Structures are given as structure tokens and as C-alpha cells.
Ligand SMILES: NC(=O)c1ccc[n+]([C@@H]2O[C@H](COP(=O)([O-])OP(=O)(O)OC[C@H]3O[C@@H](n4cnc5c(N)ncnc54)[C@H](O)[C@@H]3O)[C@@H](O)[C@H]2O)c1
């Protein structure tokens with residue numbers, strides 16, 4: 001049996017926090033939603049947009065009476081946010097989060113909130129935009145949400161967090177936090193690092209002017225620029241928090257890149273063609289499984 005969730009408090013009212021609030025309002029209209037953000041401008045915008053029943057200036061006040069608290073702040077700010085809500089938490093409240101890396105965040109929340117039940121989660125859905133105006137209620141529809149409870153987390157609390165994400169439209173998978181961080185290093189964190197690198201490199205190439213980069217940015221490079229426009233603070237924190245898994249993945253990536261570099265230098269067309277044939281098959285199997293997120297309108301408000 002899952003614990004009943006009648007009131008949710010959201011701390012951090014940017015892209016993800018505001019999307020959670022909007023999705024709850026749209027899909028669970030009987031659930032009350034309170035919110036807080038450390039930034040007064042964001043609080044004012046959130047009040048104007050009206051996706052919470054109440055937005056509090058004080059973090060502890062915002063979580064009073066909440067059955068579930070969701071921290072939607074950058075992963076480097078999770079410990080501060082947990083300390084700020086501690087005085088207002090009900091004894092029965094479940095604490096969760098939406099951070100893009102999980103092992104460090106889970107440990108930080110458990111350390112900051114001893115005696116409270118912590119059930120970390122990561123909706124694998126987002127866009128390159130940030131802030132409360134960027135959120136939308138359908139963001140989690142058909143997307144994965146990975147829940148990473150500690151082995152001793154109460155089953156009814158895990159079921160409550162799982163049930164909430166399913167009600168918001170997500171498919172839920174439960175996973176060990178360290179495994180999550182390794183998988184996401186490959187599927188999300190490394191791709192962002194590559195995009196940040198390639199867009200920076202292109203703009204610094206001396207033989208090619210910045211205006212030419214902008215003018216001829218079609219196709220492949222344009223796709224990279226979307227990812228490279230992602231929030232600098234959020235991604236700074238992700239790379240610092242998931243350092244070990246990202247560095248291990250990067251090592252492997254560098255080896256493969258060197259092998260392709262060698263194939264180009266040696267004129268080894270077979271090697272290049274074999275590699276590209278394999279990656280084309282991967283892309284096609286992703287589409288066949290219905291996980292094509294590269295639709296042209298992805299990232300826009302629905
Ligand atoms: N953007 C994505 O695609 C995406 C997807 C899934 C998960 N996430 C995770 O969601 C979290 C939020 O990301 P976002 O994209 O919504 O960022 P965002 O910048 O849009 O919003 C973050 C908000 O947190 C607030 N904040 C920062 N420190 C705070 C504190 N101590 N107390 C209260 N508020 C504080 C900021 O003022 C900001 O409004 C991050 O942990 C990120 O890793 C992001």
C-alpha cells in the first residue's frame with residue numbers, strides 16, 4: 001500500500017519544479033501544491049503564473065503539512081535546501097528530489113534530514129530552457145522517471161513516489177543510485193559535455209569566423225547548439241557531482257575517438273563504414289522502441 005499524498009511542497013520553481021506543479025494541477029486536481037524558491041524574482045513569477053496554490057517566501061513554511069516534499073534545485077544546492085526545510089517538515093513527510101545525479105544527492109539528503117524518509121527520483125525529461133515560465137504540464141508524459149531509494153527505504157514511501165510519477169504520466173523504473181549515475185553519464189551527461197565542447201570549439205576556430213558558424217549552422221551542428229544552451233549552473237553541478245562516472249565514460253569515449261581519428265588518417269574506410277552502420281542501427285532501434293525524442297518540436301511547450 002502506498003501512503004496517501006494530499007499535499008505536495010515543491011522547493012525550486014524553475015523548469016522542472018514548475019512542470020511538476022503544473023502536471024499535478026492538471027492530472028491530480030485534488031492534491032494541494034505549495035512552493036518556494038530562493039530567488040524572489042522566481043517567486044514573483046511563480047505567483048503570477050499561478051501553478052501553485054501558495055508560494056511561500058520561507059522554505060520551512062512552504063513544507064508545513066506536506067506529505068511529500070520535492071526538491072527541484074540544482075544538485076549542488078540540495079543539501080542547503082534540505083537544511084532550510086528541516087524546521088517545517090512533518091514527521092511523516094517523504095522527501096524526494098528531481099536531481100540529474102543520484103548517489104551524492106541521496107547521501108546529502110539523508111545526512112541533512114536524519115529520521116526522515118528520503119526517496120530520490122530523476123525524471124529523465126527536460127529541455128534546454130530554465131525558469132518557471134519554461135515549464136509545462138505534459139513534460140513527463142511517456143518519459144522515464146528513475147527512482148533510487150536506499151535499500152532500507154520504507155516500501156510504502158517508495159510506492160507513493162512511484163505512484164505520483166505514474167500519475168504525472170511517467171514510466172517508473174527503480175534502480176541503485178550508483179548504477180543510475182553510470183547509465184546517465186553515458187546517455188545524458190557525456191552528450192551534454194560533447195555539445196558544450198563542440199559548440200565552444202567551433203566558435204573559437206580562427207579560420208572560421210563566428211558569423212560563419214551562425215550563418216551555416218544547419219542540421220547536425222544546430223542540434224548540438226540546442227543541448228549546449230542548457231543551464232550552466234545545473235550542468236556545472238551535474239559534472240561536479242557525477243565526476244567519477246563521467247570521467248570513466250569520457251576515458252572510453254576518448255579511446256573510441258582516437259580509433260576513429262586513426263581510421264581517418266589511415267584512410268581505413270571499412271572501419272569508418274562499420275562504425276557508422278552500427279550507430280545507424282542503434283538509432284533505428286531507439287525509434288522502433290518508440291523512444292524517439294528527436295522529434296522536431298521536442299522541447300517546446302505543448
Ligand atoms: N533541465 C532539465 O532538463 C532537467 C531534467 C531533469 C532533472 N533536472 C534536475 O532538476 C533540478 C532543477 O533543474 P531546472 O532545470 O528546473 O533548473 P532551473 O534553473 O530552471 O530551476 C532551479 C530553481 O532552483 C532555485 N534554487 C536554487 N537554489 C535554491 C535553494 N537553495 N532553495 C530554493 N530554491 C533554490 C533557483 O532559483 C531556480 O529557480 C536540477 O537538480 C536538475 O539536475 C533538470
Ligand SMILES: O=C(O)C(=O)C[C@]1(C(=O)O)C=C[C@@H](O)C=C1
Nearest residue numbers: 100123124125126127128187188
Ligand atoms: O533534451 C534535453 O534538453 C535534455 O537534455 C534532457 C535531459 C537529457 O539529457 O535527456 C537532461 C538532463 C536531465 O537530467 C534529464 C533529461
